[in-house]
Amino acid sequence: MNLLLLEPEDIVAPGRAIVKGRRLTHVQDVHKAEIGHTLRVGELNGLMGEAIITRLQKDVLELDFTLDTEPPSSLPVTVLLALPRPKMLKRTLQTLAAMGVKKIVLMNTYRVEKSFWQSPWLKPEAVREQLILGLEQARDTVLPEVILEKRFKPFVEDRLPEMSQGMRKLVAHPKTDELCPSDINVPTVLAIGPEGGFIPYEVERLVEYGFECVHLGPRILRVETAVPVLLSRLFH
């Protein structure tokens, strides 16, 4: 936790917050903080700054804070991710949030196992928790938007065209000769398939709607590795 993120309900008066639960435990056990110490803080979806610990007890952390710094800039990308298995989903959500992605679509594809959609890790509060962990790691305050699309075809046909209007559209797909471009730094929609990849029908639909297939070389990477590799290649 490189930034303590304050939620609206933590702020009890202007410039004063009371924090409990996981963040309190982390400040006590990991930071080993004491009264008078300063912490980096941020307001969820707001500015960042510093706080002084004014009270620290077993069940309460009180802070006086000042916010004066903009959060780091975000990446101009919407990531369409075939829903990964729950363990991978958790880590990938953290990574996406940490790297500055602000719009994430978790979508169904043929090779997504049906059971993945039943995972408790897909509940809004569980998704939000992973995103918060990513923001705390990277020192950012802006919560990404996560959209669930349980049916591939209606999503691609009915909603994707508007969502991707005016943006460059890339799909990571090993069966192409086109190496993923670097430093494009333009608004982009990036589609990443499931374990085993997209099926040809899905790639054809995406290409029909303006997507370019790009590959990352002969190595097959897990989604949690492919995500940082693709993002750091596309955006500097």
Next chain:
Amino acid sequence: MNLLLLEPEDIVAPGRAIVKGRRLTHVQDVHKAEIGHTLRVGELNGLMGEAIITRLQKDVLELDFTLDTEPPSSLPVTVLLALPRPKMLKRTLQTLAAMGVKKIVLMNTYRVEKSFWQSPWLKPEAVREQLILGLEQARDTVLPEVILEKRFKPFVEDRLPEMSQGMRKLVAHPKTDELCPSDINVPTVLAIGPEGGFIPYEVERLVEYGFECVHLGPRILRVETAVPVLLSRLFH
């Protein structure tokens, strides 16, 4: 497992192998393979090719294989990694192997917790298993070398100069103005610090021995994310 890696003891005759244990279970349960099916295989530190399943029983998988393809090229990099916590170590070893790193130094630094050196995940067979998982994921056969350096100063003073001779030397360090360069594609030694970073003394020693400090922007990434971000930025 996108490649079944054959170890010397699996090969019972030229072009014939018998596989047991984890790989057998994976082929049965995940690939749901049957007699007559083909699998991608590789010989550890050798060529890759295809195999036909000639026998598949509860406790034995027999394969007839042909090897004719070189493994993918490796990255021209030696990674010096401050020993991460065990869970992170496992995943990071897999990622390093999957991305094609062939020389990894796990080193001590001031902010590496002493207990990390006692982890069972540092035992040679445990390290090897994670590397194999990375190679199987990425379709590579060449096992990386892993060196443990439990004392920072003697390593940097006595062994690093020879190890890094003629190579570009970079240390990922947030407190610098130099953005990590991209597409350098030259032999490189890349040093990555622990949670909390290198201490100034360590950075000074590395700079003294020819390292350039580079940063990755304002976001602080976990080592398992920083590794793919750095490697995909440096090498195309």
